[in-house]
Amino acid sequence: MNAPIPTQTPVTVLTGFLGSGKTTLLNRILSEQHGKKYAVIVNEFGEVGIDNDLIVNADEEIFEMNNGCICCTVRGDLIRILEGLMKRADKFDGIIVETTGLADPAPVAQTFFVDEDVRSRTKLDAIVTVVDAKHMLGEIDTAPEVLEQLAFADLVVINKTDSVNLEELAAVEARIRKVNPMAAIEHAERCDSALDKVLGRDAFNLKRVLEVEPDFLTEDHAHDHDEEIGSLSLVSDTALDERMFSTRIRQVTQTFGTEILRMKGIIAFKDDPERFVVQGVHMLLEGDYQRPWKADEQRQSRLVFIGRDLPEQVLRDGFKQCQA
Amino acid sequence: MAGFDFAVPEPTIRARVEEWQLGAPSTGMVWLGQTLVAAGGDGQLHFAEVSSGELVSTPLHKGAILTLAADPATGRVITGGDDGRLMAATSDGSTQLLHRPGRWIDAVAVGRKGMIAAGVGKEVLLWQDDELHSKDMPSTAAGLAFDAKGSTPAIAHYGGVSLIDAAHPKRAPRLLAWKGSHIGVSFSPNGKFVVSVMSENALHGWRIKDAANMAMSGYPTKPRSLSRSADGRLLASSGADGAIVWSFAGRDGPMGTSAISPGERGVQVTAIARHPSAPMLALGYRDGSVQLCRSEGGDMLPMRAADGQPIKALGFDPGGGFGHLDGRWKRQARRFGRLEHRA
Numbered sequence: 001m002n003a004p005i006p007t008q009t010p011v012t013v014l015t016g017f018l019g020s021g022k023t024t025l026l027n028r029i030l031s032e033q034h035g036k037k038y039a040v041i042v043n044e045f046g047e048v049g050i051d052n053d054l055i056v057n058a059d060e061e062i063f064e065m066n067n068g069c070i071c072c073t074v075r076g077d078l079i080r081i082l083e084g085l086m087k088r089a090d091k092f093d094g095i096i097v098e099t100t101g102l103a104d105p106a107p108v109a110q111t112f113f114v115d116e117d118v119r120s121r122t123k124l125d126a127i128v129t130v131v132d133a134k135h136m137l138g139e140i141d142t143a144p145e146v147l148e149q150l151a152f153a154d155l156v157v158i159n160k161t162d163s164v165n166l167e168e169l170a171a172v173e174a175r176i177r178k179v180n181p182m183a184a185i186e187h188a189e190r191c192d193s194a195l196d197k198v199l200g201r202d203a204f205n206l207k208r209v210l211e212v213e214p215d216f217l218t219e220d221h222a223h224d225h226d227e228e229i230g231s232l233s234l235v236s237d238t239a240l241d242e243r244m245f246s247t248r249i250r251q252v253t254q255t256f257g258t259e260i261l262r263m264k265g266i267i268a269f270k271d272d273p274e275r276f277v278v279q280g281v282h283m284l285l286e287g288d289y290q291r292p293w294k295a296d297e298q299r300q301s302r303l304v305f306i307g308r309d310l311p312e313q314v315l316r317d318g319f320k321q322c323q324a
Numbered sequence: 325m326a327g328f329d330f331a332v333p334e335p336t337i338r339a340r341v342e343e344w345q346l347g348a349p350s351t352g353m354v355w356l357g358q359t360l361v362a363a364g365g366d367g368q369l370h371f372a373e374v375s376s377g378e379l380v381s382t383p384l385h386k387g388a389i390l391t392l393a394a395d396p397a398t399g400r401v402i403t404g405g406d407d408g409r410l411m412a413a414t415s416d417g418s419t420q421l422l423h424r425p426g427r428w429i430d431a432v433a434v435g436r437k438g439m440i441a442a443g444v445g446k447e448v449l450l451w452q453d454d455e456l457h458s459k460d461m462p463s464t465a466a467g468l469a470f471d472a473k474g475s476t477p478a479i480a481h482y483g484g485v486s487l488i489d490a491a492h493p494k495r496a497p498r499l500l501a502w503k504g505s506h507i508g509v510s511f512s513p514n515g516k517f518v519v520s521v522m523s524e525n526a527l528h529g530w531r532i533k534d535a536a537n538m539a540m541s542g543y544p545t546k547p548r549s550l551s552r553s554a555d556g557r558l559l560a561s562s563g564a565d566g567a568i569v570w571s572f573a574g575r576d577g578p579m580g581t582s583a584i585s586p587g588e589r590g591v592q593v594t595a596i597a598r599h600p601s602a603p604m605l606a607l608g609y610r611d612g613s614v615q616l617c618r619s620e621g622g623d624m625l626p627m628r629a630a631d632g633q634p635i636k637a638l639g640f641d642p643g644g645g646f647g648h649l650d651g652r653w654k655r656q657a658r659r660f661g662r663l664e665h666r667a
Contacts (some may be wrong), residue, residue: 054387056406057427059445061463063482063505065524076482076505076523080466084406084428087388089348089366115523116545 008123009086010094012199013108015149016130017101017139021159025130025191025198026098030055034195036093039085041078043100054092056081060100062107065114072283074111079118086121094199095122102145105152106261106282112204113284126203129153129183130191133172134163140175147229150176151261151306152281153183154203162189180306181231182264206277206288229261229308234319236301239270241324248318249278249285256311257283265303268293270324278303344372344379353637354394354401359415360641361401363389369403371415374641382417385409395434402440404429410442410449423449423456431467435474439490443468448479450493457493461486467508471515480506480520485530487518500530502537508548513556517577521548527561527570529577538577540570544592549638551598551605558619560605562593567605567617586622587615591630595638608635 016022029038039054058077065072078097085095097108105127112124129149132139136158139146150156156176161169173185184201186193245267253260263280278287293299305315348366355361360372367385369392372378385405392403400412408426413419423442431443440451443465450457459479467480479486479497482505486497500518506528508521519529519540527547529538540561547563557573566588570578587593587607595608603619611630617623 054406057445059464061482063523064503074523076466077464079505079523080430080464080507081428084388084390084430087349087351087365087390088406089364089388 007091008121009092010125010200010202011082011112011122012094012096012125012201013105013127014096014098014130015101015103015105015127015153016157017132017135017143017146017149019135020101020130020132021157021188021191022098022101022130024159025157025193026096028191029096029195029199032195037090038199039092039095040098041081041095042098054085056085058097060103072110072114073107074114075107078108078111079115082118082122094125096199102143104145104148106148109152109281110284113281113286124204125199126154126201127152128155128157128198128201130157130159131172131176132163133158133160133169136172137175144228147179148261150179150183151229153180155184155186155198155201156180157186157188157191157193157198159188159191161187179229179231181233182262182304182306204279206279206286207290229306230310231304231306232310232312232315234301234303234305234316236319236323237298238323239268239272239299240301240322242269242272242276244324245269245322246287248322249287252315252318253280253283253285256307256314259309259311260305260307262306263304265301266290267301267303268299342372342374342377344370346370346381350636351389352392353639354392355639355641356394356396356399356401356415358641358643361392361394361415363392363403365389367405367407369401369413373415380415380417382413382419384411384413384419390429391432393432393434393440395438395440397436397438402432402434402442404432404442422451425449431465433468433470433477435470435477435490436472437474437490439470439474439477441468441470441477441479443479446481448477448488450477450488450490452490452493459486459488459493459497461497467506467521469509469511471511472513473515476511476515478509478511478518480509482506485509485518485520487532500532500535502528502530504528507546508550510550510552512559512572513552513554517572519550519559521546521550525563531575531577536576536579538579540578540583543568549594549596551596553598553603553619554601558598560596560598562596562608565590565592567593567596567607569605569619586619587617587624588622589615589624595635597638597640600640600642606638606640608638610634614638 041056041058061077062073063076265278267276273292274289275293277290346364348364350362351365352363358374362370365388369382369384371380385407387406389403389405400414403411406428410423410429412422425444427444429442429444433441442449446461446464448459448465461481463482465479469478475490477488484499484501486499488497489495505523506520507523510519519527525543526541543563545563547561549562551560559570560567566585568583568585570583571581592610593607594610597606605617607615607617612633613630614628616625
């Protein structure tokens, strides 16, 4: 007999620098009449519920799994708090995890891949990064954390767009794209994005991983060697060999797991009627068949890496060797 | 079932099942003498009287009850909730607010000498005769337990387990170190060993005398439920297919020995309890079934059929009756009739 699969509560991770407007967004989630019930895990507040919602204090306690591998660091406090929230009789429509401005989003994301209990009850919905249109470019030069938060983002909210002109906004957007060609971008003044654009994106769902932004992988983005964090897109019109790809992608993520921050791809295997999708955070990989290729669809394999000093040639060569 | 020599035949055991509906998902269970006490995700505490079948439910917390511990000496149950309150309640419905730190209370424990310990974030609060002491841990106090004498509270946290001398609470705790996240802790009845539950599918043990380490790994999931034999020689744990039983009979504990796993049936054990006097185990499985299992030979007697709702907690009362809580979706507590084991 199979156990019924309980509904997984979606968890949105909210990152962003101090002053970016992250708190404004949080306050809107808590105060707006949206008829939904959220739990918010924050760092600075006390644990006081506002109306229907619950605010829980977290300590950003990070620990390394078994082997002490940096790629397998998780947030122990988050495991405990999520477990506690799941004990409540009243369920939440969603949970929001706010990280401090200086936090590395990786341990939060990895918690949802690694911990079985967390995986069974909750699911990572999206990593949302809020940036200040006026100050982002300056902050990137002084604080590498901004780049990491952009690199991990599924959605970047460019806030305070009213404080810059169109040219400056285009420069901000170009810079974000250079770091992360996969993320969706939202513009906002005083963090006034519609909440349904921020919450419930389902960006980590493998089945939807590439349908959210269908065009994100269409071109081979230029990889800038001066960038500390950048991206690399690989495209192949020749179908790939399944065994070769599965071996190579494991090797690559094992070897360069520290450098690779995020990875997503759609793969066309030789003689296979189904689309295969894959995503990863550092060394952690997840892959599955998504759906059959449509008759009018180009069977193209596309893979994007976002990372720090990515070994471009190794990744290109490895990808090429997978061609069947 | 052949070879299973219970005095009470199987159909009689089944006939004595009692069941209570709690109205909300359950979060934990303890025995207070012959009273089964279950905590609810809606903040209610339920006292089920085994003799009469009566259920007394008390609204105690505003959110979920996160943790509970029995205090048999005073007839109370101590609870901690996500409403930031530490409460005491008795089966007659009386309640008392013990403390209100305003933060989640993740763990409580009561020692035999009446000391109450509560984990509030990184802080551990200790009460003895209304005297309150506070100790700061290096990270959140995720698990608490007293030794059998009630003189040493142990605290599980990142990087190991801290032991506090209850007689001298101001002294610095003794740290038994082991890298990783420790979320639960338990002493052997003779006080020679302490075992922690880790976040990463393992138990870790220390011989208290010299802090010698015992790594007990290989579990497919977190071994959250632990139970010791009456003589303390065996430690049974959940987290795998069948019970994983470690021997603490020798002076080195399970070091150099392998665990045995009675009760294998291709389904993960989620809750476990050893009979207080007889050599048998009650096993609760992920599929909702409950089996009684003889320690030697591993013969099994089915107590409850699988229904897909994982068993969350399981416990024998001191006289050998037993109760369990099943999946958070089913919302009920049951109690099986008292079992006699033929010597």
